[in-house]
Amino acid sequence: MDTTRRETRSVIDVRGLRKRYGTKQAVDGLDLRVDQGEIFAVLGPNGAGKTTTVEILEGFRDRDSGEVTVLGQDPASGGRAWRSRLGVVLQDSRDQVELTVRELVRHFAGFYPAGRDPEEVIDAVGLREKESTRARHLSGGQRRRLDVALGIVGRPELLFLDEPTTGFDPQARRSFWELVRSLREDGTTILLTTHYLDEAAFLADRVAVVRDGRVVALDTPDALGGPQARRPVVRWTGPDGTTHAERTTHPERLVAELTANGALDGEAPGLQVEHPSLEDVYLELIGTAAPTTASTTATTTAPEGSTQGRSTEEVAR
Ligand SMILES: Nc1ncnc2c1ncn2[C@@H]1O[C@H](COP(=O)(O)OP(=O)(O)O)[C@@H](O)[C@H]1O
Numbered sequence: 164m165d166t167t168r169r170e171t172r173s174v175i176d177v178r179g180l181r182k183r184y185g186t187k188q189a190v191d192g193l194d195l196r197v198d199q200g201e202i203f204a205v206l207g208p209n210g211a212g213k214t215t216t217v218e219i220l221e222g223f224r225d226r227d228s229g230e231v232t233v234l235g236q237d238p239a240s241g242g243r244a245w246r247s248r249l250g251v252v253l254q255d256s257r258d259q260v261e262l263t264v265r266e267l268v269r270h271f272a273g274f275y276p277a278g279r280d281p282e283e284v285i286d287a288v289g290l291r292e293k294e295s296t297r298a299r300h301l302s303g304g305q306r307r308r309l310d311v312a313l314g315i316v317g318r319p320e321l322l323f324l325d326e327p328t329t330g331f332d333p334q335a336r337r338s339f340w341e342l343v344r345s346l347r348e349d350g351t352t353i354l355l356t357t358h359y360l361d362e363a364a365f366l367a368d369r370v371a372v373v374r375d376g377r378v379v380a381l382d383t384p385d386a387l388g389g390p391q392a393r394r395p396v397v398r399w400t401g402p403d404g405t406t407h408a409e410r411t412t413h414p415e416r417l418v419a420e421l422t423a424n425g426a427l428d429g430e431a432p433g434l435q436v437e438h439p440s441l442e443d444v445y446l447e448l449i450g451t452a453a454p455t456t457a458s459t460t461a462t463t464t465a466p467e468g469s470t471q472g473r474s475t476e477e478v479a480r
């Protein structure tokens with residue numbers, strides 16, 4: 164037996180999931196597998212079907228068809244014991260509660276025999292200063308952190324986070340990321356949806372991009388999109404002042420060629436080699452990248468550093 168291979172156990176298994184609301188096919192044949200102990204991010208534009216999928220996995224929503232297993236059970240028939248192994252942070256939680264932060268965290272902790280210490284959880288989400296504030300008086304970002312506290316206080320094996328950091332300031336986001344990583348260290352499996360590419364890049368072991376209710380790409384953040392999409396873009400300004408952009412797996416060869424044939428002079432004005440970011444690859448995958456150009460040398464008029472037109476020219480080489 165091969166003992167070098169990492170033994171992985173799937174915690175979530177989804178095959179051919181479908182869900183329709185009226186005439187809207189929200190989830191349209193979605194496949195997904197999440198392994199034990201990983202942080203798995205689901206990326207996709209608004210309306211892609213992320214929340215619907217997550218709610219089906221949580222057992223909050225019925226599906227039309229497809230096979231779904233979460234922690235060994237079909238969520239449609241998951242009982243209390245199964246549910247107590249899940250932590251859930253919904254996309255929207257607007258209930259106006261009169262209880263304070265501490266009261267709420269303690270109250271939720273009471274449901275779970277092997278839960279976390281409520282005081283540790285309050286510290287972990289950075290709500291110590293707000294422990295005596297009523298939930299309905301919290302700011303959006305603080306309320307979100309309370310949601311997370313309630314999601315993790317039961318020490319779940321599997322944690323669902325649907326857009327957890329919407330409304331966070333950069334500092335709160337950074338400390339939330341550290342918290343999520345520490346949960347993974349504790350052995351928690353995490354399924355996260357997010358709009359933030361940097362969040363997925365920082366946190367996720369693997370990323371699925373969902374579009375129109377289907378997974379269109381699934382890989383590690385570094386490899387998403389495949390080698391073609393990851394080719395660097397070389398940009399330069401020619402002797403006549405026009406700017407050029409070209410994709411190539413060998414930027415150093417291209418620069419040498421351009422120099423040899425006089426397309427670049429010694430000063431090499433505007434010469435840059437740019438590696439596509441996760442965001443660039445994502446925008447191509449969901450089809451909102453700037454139009455592609457199919458000449459050998461794409462001429463771009465996009466201003467330097469603008470997101471539009473960045474690394475999006477597709478050039479046949
Ligand atoms: N309860 C609902 N009733 C009718 N349509 C819905 C409902 N929930 C979501 N939808 C529609 O289903 C599609 C997918 O929505 P959703 O799962 O919320 O996507 P996401 O979370 O990726 O933004 C959208 O077109 C949305 O308008």
Ligand SMILES: [Mg+2]
Nearest residue numbers: 213214215254
């Ligand atoms: Mg959503």
